[in-house]
Amino acid sequence: MSRFRPTLFAVVLTAAPAFALPVQAQSISVADPVLVTATRLPQPQSESLAAVRVIDRAAIDASASVDVLDLLRQVPGLDVVRGGGLGQQTSLFIRGGNSNHALILIDGVRVSALGTGTYPWEQLPLSAIDRIEIVRGPRAALWGADALSGVVQIFTRRDEASRAALRAGSHDTWGIEAGSGARSERGGFGLAAGWLDTRGTDATTPSNWSHDPDRDGALYRTLSAHGDLALGNQQLEASLLHGDNDIEFDQGQSDTRQDAFGLALHGELGTEWSHRLSLSGSRDRLDTPDAFTRYLSRRRQADWQHSLRTGTRGTATFGVSWLAERGQQVDTAAGADVYGQSRHTRAAFAAWQGRAGAHAFEASGRYDDNSVYGSESSFAGAWGWDLGDALRLTASWGQGFRAPTMNELYSPGWGGWYAGNPHLAPERSESSELALRLTPGAANEVSLRLFRNALDQLIDFSGPQAQAINVARARTDGAELEWRWRPAGWNLEASATWQDPRNRDTGDALLRRPQRKASALVERVFDGGQRLGLEAHAASDRPDFGTHLPGYGVLAARASLPLASGLWLDARLDNLLERDYTLVDGYRTPGRSALLSLRWQAR
Numbered sequence: 001m002s003r004f005r006p007t008l009f010a011v012v013l014t015a016a017p018a019f020a021l022p023v024q025a026q027s028i029s030v031a032d033p034v035l036v037t038a039t040r041l042p043q044p045q046s047e048s049l050a051a052v053r054v055i056d057r058a059a060i061d062a063s064a065s066v067d068v069l070d071l072l073r074q075v076p077g078l079d080v081v082r083g084g085g086l087g088q089q090t091s092l093f094i095r096g097g098n099s100n101h102a103l104i105l106i107d108g109v110r111v112s113a114l115g116t117g118t119y120p121w122e123q124l125p126l127s128a129i130d131r132i133e134i135v136r137g138p139r140a141a142l143w144g145a146d147a148l149s150g151v152v153q154i155f156t157r158r159d160e161a162s163r164a165a166l167r168a169g170s171h172d173t174w175g176i177e178a179g180s181g182a183r184s185e186r187g188g189f190g191l192a193a194g195w196l197d198t199r200g201t202d203a204t205t206p207s208n209w210s211h212d213p214d215r216d217g218a219l220y221r222t223l224s225a226h227g228d229l230a231l232g233n234q235q236l237e238a239s240l241l242h243g244d245n246d247i248e249f250d251q252g253q254s255d256t257r258q259d260a261f262g263l264a265l266h267g268e269l270g271t272e273w274s275h276r277l278s279l280s281g282s283r284d285r286l287d288t289p290d291a292f293t294r295y296l297s298r299r300r301q302a303d304w305q306h307s308l309r310t311g312t313r314g315t316a317t318f319g320v321s322w323l324a325e326r327g328q329q330v331d332t333a334a335g336a337d338v339y340g341q342s343r344h345t346r347a348a349f350a351a352w353q354g355r356a357g358a359h360a361f362e363a364s365g366r367y368d369d370n371s372v373y374g375s376e377s378s379f380a381g382a383w384g385w386d387l388g389d390a391l392r393l394t395a396s397w398g399q400g401f402r403a404p405t406m407n408e409l410y411s412p413g414w415g416g417w418y419a420g421n422p423h424l425a426p427e428r429s430e431s432s433e434l435a436l437r438l439t440p441g442a443a444n445e446v447s448l449r450l451f452r453n454a455l456d457q458l459i460d461f462s463g464p465q466a467q468a469i470n471v472a473r474a475r476t477d478g479a480e481l482e483w484r485w486r487p488a489g490w491n492l493e494a495s496a497t498w499q500d501p502r503n504r505d506t507g508d509a510l511l512r513r514p515q516r517k518a519s520a521l522v523e524r525v526f527d528g529g530q531r532l533g534l535e536a537h538a539a540s541d542r543p544d545f546g547t548h549l550p551g552y553g554v555l556a557a558r559a560s561l562p563l564a565s566g567l568w569l570d571a572r573l574d575n576l577l578e579r580d581y582t583l584v585d586g587y588r589t590p591g592r593s594a595l596l597s598l599r600w601q602a603r
Contacts, residue, residue, distance in 0.1 A: 037133040037153040040142050041307060049362055049382035049394050051136040051449055060126055064558045064570035068124045073537055074519045076480040076495040077136045081512050083587035084203030087218025087247050090121040093513050095136055095453050096476025096501030097149030101402060105153040106260040107239050109280045114297040114327035117405040123245050125222040127177040127194040130157040138400030138431050140378035141364040144347055148400035148429040156224050156241050159190035161602040169595035172199035187229035194222040201590050204250045208586035212250040219246040234267035252290030259283045272309040292333035298326040314354025321347040327406030339410040343372040360384035373426055376401050392437045400429040408459050408468045418461050421468040429455045443486040450479050473504035491523040509543050516540040531560040544585040552581035570597040
C-alpha cells in the first residue's frame with residue numbers, strides 16, 4: 001500500500017455505530033476507567049470534558065507487545081515516528097504540535113530531557129507500567145510549562161502478588177521480568193526487575209549519510225519499587241523507576257540512565273477537605289562516547305495540592321508548586337563542561353469543577369514564575385451539556401506554553417552557528433475544541449471532536465548565524481472520530497484523524513505529521529479466556545526534510561492463550577503483510593516480526 005486513501009475508512013467508521021444499535025441487548029459494558037491527569041483529581045473517563053484516552057494494564061497485556069509505539073499509534077490525534085526498529089529514537093506529536101510540546105510525567109514527575117525537551121519513548125519499559133493516561137489539548141493551567149498540545153502521564157505498577165514473564169522474538173530478541181509484592185490492612189510494598197535484549201535490524205538505509213550496514217540493537221535493564229503505609233487517616237507512598245540502557249545506532253552507541261522517584265503524603269484534612277503533598281525528582285544521563293558528549297538532567301520538585309468539596313456546587317482545587325532544574329553538557333574528550341546551567345520555578349494554581357442541572361463546568365488558572373524566562377499566566381475553561389442520557393456536547397478553550405530547552409538557551413553551537421539564545425521567551429499556544437459524544441448503549445460509544453491548536457513565538461534557528469530566536473508560528477485544524485463497541489465476546493475499536501498542521505508564515509505543512517490517519521482493532525474474546533485480534537493502522541503521505549514520504553498501511557495480529565491457572569502464552573506478529581514503508585527518511589522500518597511471551601501471575 002503506497003498511499004492511504006481515507007474514504008473507505010471514513011464510511012466504515014461513520015456507519016459502524018448505526019449497525020451496532022440493533023444488537024445492544026447482547027453486549028457487555030464498556031469499561032469506564034478513573035483518571036487523574038485531566039483535572040488533577042480522580043474522575044471517571046465518561047465525565048471528563050477533555051479528550052482523554054486510558055491505556056490500562058489489561059490493554060498492554062492484550063497487545064502482547066513490549067513496544068509502546070504499538071499502543072500510542074492507535075490513539076487519535078497522536079503521531080508516533082521512529083527512525084529504525086525497536087530501541088531507536090522515537091518521537092510523539094500530539095495534534096500537530098512538536099515532539100517537545102507534550103508534558104510527560106511518570107507518577108507525577110517530569111521526565112523529559114532538559115537538553116531537548118523530549119522524552120525517549122523508545123526506552124519506556126512497558127513491563128513496569130500499570131497504565132498510561134493521555135490528555136489531548138493544553139493543560140498548562142493545571143500542570144504548567146510544556147503542556148501546549150497535551151499531557152501524557154505514566155503510572156508504574158503496584159504489585160500485590162508475584163509475577164514473571166519470559167519473552168523471545170525476531171531479531172534475536174530475548175527478555176525476562178519478575179516482580180513480587182504484598183499487601184496488608186496498613187499498606188503494601190513491591191519490587192520488580194526486567195531485562196530485554198535485541199540485536200535489532202539495520203537502522204538506516206544506504207541514502208543516510210551515517211549508514212553502516214550492521215545491526216543496531218538495544219539492551220534494557222529496569223528496576224522498579226513502591227511502598228505505601230497508612231498513618232491514621234493519611235497515606236504515605238513512595239515509588240522508584242530506574243532504567244539503565246545501552247542503545248546502538250549507526251556509527252556509535254549511547255548509554256543512558258533514567259530515574260524517577262517520589263514520596264507523597266495524602267488524605268483527608270476535614271470532612272470535605274483533602275490534600276496531597278509530594279516531593280519528587282528525576283535524573284537522566286545520556287552518554288555517547290563516539291560523539292564525546294554526555295548530557296545530565298536533574299530535577300527536584302515539590303507540590304502541595306488541596307481539594308475542597310462544596311456539596312452540590314462542585315469541587316475547588318488549589319495548590320503551590322516548586323521546581324528546580326539543572327542541565328549540564330560535557331565534552332568528554334576535553335573533560336570540560338560545554339555548559340552547566342540551573343533554573344527554578346515557583347507556581348500557584350486553582351481550579352473549579354461544578355454542575356448545574358444538565359450542565360458541567362470547569363475553570364482553571366495558573367501562575368508560573370521562572371528564574372530565567374520570567375512569569376507566565378495560563379487559563380482554561382470547559383463546558384459540557386448532557387442532551388439526554390446518551391448524548392453530550394462539550395466545548396473547551398485553553399492556553400499553553402513551553403519553556404525553552406537548555407540547548408536552545410545555552411548551547412554554543414558549532415563555531416558560533418546554531419547557537420542558543422539566553423534571551424528566548426517561551427513558546428505559547430491557544431487551543432479550542434468542540435465535541436459531541438454519543439453512547440446509545442452501555443457497550444457502544446462514538447465521539448467526534450473538532451479542534452484548533454494555534455502556536456506562536458515558536459523557537460527557530462533562523463537568527464544571525466542561525467541562532468535560536470522566537471519567530472515562527474504554526475496552526476493545526478483537525479477532527480478526530482472515535483468508535484468503540486463491545487458486544488458479547490468481541491472488542492471492536494476504530495478511530496480516524498484529519499488534521500492540517502502548517503507553518504503559518506510559509507504555508508508549508510509541518511514535517512512527519514500526516515494529514516490523515518486511521519486505526520482499527522477487531523478482537524474475539526472466547527469463553528475460556530482465549531483472545532485473537534487484528535490491528536490495522538494507516539497514514540497518508542507527509543513531508544520530511546527535502547522529500548515527501550508516501551502513505552502506508554500495516555497490519556498486526558495478536559493472540560493470548562491461557563495454559564493453566566495464572567499462566568498465559570501471548571503472541572504478536574507485526575507488519576503481517578511485510579509492507580515496505582518509511583516513517584523517517586533515510587531510516588528503515590522492520591519487516592515482519594514475531595514476539596512470544598510466557599507470563600505468569602499468582603492468584
